[in-house]
Amino acid sequence: MVFVSLVFLFAFLPAVLGVYYFGRREYRNWVLLAFSWAFYFWGSGKFLLILILSTAVNYGLGLLIDRYKNSKNAGYITALAVAVNLCTLAYFKYANFFIGEANGALIGMGLTPVRWTYVLLPIGISFFIFHNITYVVDVYRGTKRAFTNFVNFALYIAFFPQLIAGPIVRFHEISDQITGRKETLDAFYHGVIRFSWGVMKKVILANSCAEIADKIFSLAPGMLDTKLAWLGVLSYTLQIYFDFSGYSDMAVGLGLMFGFKLPENFNRPYSAVSITDFWRRWHISLSNFFREYVYIPLGGNRRGDKRTYFNLMTVFVLCGLWHGANWTFLVWGIYHGSLLMIERFVGLREPDTAAYTAAKRTLTLLLVVVGWVFFRAANLGQAFDFLWAMFIPVNHIIPWEIMLALNNRNLIFFFLASLVVFAPRNWQGYKLMYTEKGGIISVLQTGALMVVLFYSISLVTSGSYNPFIYFKF
């Protein structure tokens, strides 16, 4: 089940809101947990058992860490907990990839490949495993006590707004809210606006850009020329931002509806003035996780330059692999790690003039766009073909399938989406809807929000619209 589906919008969400608010307050966490597990089961079936098992194991380990926290054993148990979680993630997410690559090498050497049964990937495993890790480490560090109440802990792991696609909520950011939050009208109102804003970003802006990007990325290399390559990667640049940030807006909005304040995940990343700045604005929760649980434990920047570079590259190799089991993600991670190392070596200066800011923003965006080629491409070969077409000028006629994708609607929304690149650095679009001006402006704000939400829902509905010229039985 995804947020922008009819079953979620018209069945699941009304049901969970209804049962949550009309039920007894002391059972609200139970209600959220039950619905969260149902949400997961709907999309993943028996993999729910893996989620529950992983939750139970980490719950037990967390209690043990808390119990032995004044002894060395706490450290050993924490290390064990982290190892168990990482092994679980490695098995489900990377085993197929590494066995596949190893078998390819073995066959190339004339040897017998390893027999292997393909492992299915549980949805959201990257997120709930990281939540487990933040939990055991925060308990070990003494930042927070372990939850003795299993329902509370299970809710932290499985809370449906964040379960499938984040944000990655560190335990210490949310533990107090699980046990003692207050649902207010104000929070619910802000939740409705953020959720609606997210739906609009995903369904209208991201999907329109996706239509263009998908068509261009599916062209044969011989049909791809410079203008289409740039159009394709720029479309994808906008698609991935609006898709991901839209989903995060929906997650934050849903959290607010239940009284939770989830952390922000995006802060105008395409306004960044450096790659360092970009990673403070893009997928912020992931950056925070890697900084707090990988970079700083490795020593951060406190052990000299060489160690700092090593730590940076380690973080970004892991970051790349976290996104997916493919060489393209690894290269993307190494690319960003290298850029950060270069920035560190060269030394960053805060831009002090408008012209300098504009130049730095342009350069940073260009570097980010190049990185997205690796992220989007199916394999390294396609990525390099794409980059070649981008930078070695060649001109072909635009294929008719691309012409059809460049229709009025997609072009208008592509243009509106691209404005995000030019808007002020700390401007947040959804705040347009929050800010109450009164009078006619208020009416227009409400009207605009409802019209946009209605149009977004009609777009979701038309996903099932599939007419045939002759009757299809």
Place this chain on the structure above:
Amino acid sequence: MRKLIVIGLFLVMILSPLLGSFLGIRSESKENRALADMPPISVGALLDKDIYPKIENFYNDHFAFRGWLIKSKNWVDYRIFRVSPSSQVHIGKDGWLFLKETIPSYLKVECGEKESMRTLAKQLHDMERITQSSGKEFYFIVAPNKATIYPEHVGIERPDTGCGKSRYDLLLEAFSEYPVNGFIRLDELLIRAKGERQLYFKTDTHWNGAGTAIAAKTMLRNISRFTENSADTLKIKFSHGTHRGDLSNMLGISMDAEETDSSLIVDSFGISVIEIPLKNRQPYLKYTSKPPSGTRPLPRIFIYRDSFMNYPLELLKGLFEETDVIWPFNGGYDNIPASEKIELEDLPESKVVLVEVVERYLGYLVIDTAKYEATLKDTARTQILTAH
């Protein structure tokens, strides 16, 4: 106050379909397909994750206000953005609609089909030979795509590069190697005639009454025994009314009275029809006519056809002593023979065999000449009747 209104409107929006379902409100969208069924529910089924996508498909197809939401979105797409709400319909110039499937033919980028068109030409050539060796006449027509006759309305520039050939062009080339003498060419005639009168519907894939009249008269002029009833004396009258085309139906919005129709009125002189249901749900049609005394009907004809023959049949069905019509569509292809029992009875009795296919389905016409020969010579029927 504003906060309450926003929250209230949001809740109304997400609760309305649920309330609508309880109140039995249905708002459907005509899509020419069977909507998803609710899968059987049991404890065992609920433990299987494969059931949930099926439940979701059912919900997506049946929830209250669905049709209304789709119409709203389609209206915005078509009326405001001038974008086709259907992935299968292309909006050309001046309100002309085209099936997207026909665009590659229009662009003449189908050189990859050369071998398949050569195979089809050979099959038609052999089919003609087999038919004629049985003492019957054979005719083959290709109903042109609308974009072939009206390329100026498509609104997409044809590339200078590319092979410059459509499937139909390749079939015509292949006829030089495997000639089909009974091939009745319609595209050139229609292109010449379009200046006088519109021949295809703007919002439909098919030819209109005027186009049908030209196609039917051309077929009749070519059928060699048509000596006494001249095609030119075919009594056709045109009446005008509105037409809602199959393409506009696929756009999912109200487009009533979008164009007028020159529909045909013909004298039917006592035609009776029998409809026999077939496995592919396209009924087999058997027309018999009682022409007025003094006129001699044309000999019995067997027609393999698709939807483009619907309109010409209105003209032709009364002219033959019997007209047997089958749409041999099965498993995504037009298969000749269709392997239907009624075909085994009627085909050997006919004196004329006509094959009609629309240009866009040339790649889906499959002729099993050995089976056809067996069907024609009654061998297959004898085997089946003996087996029973």
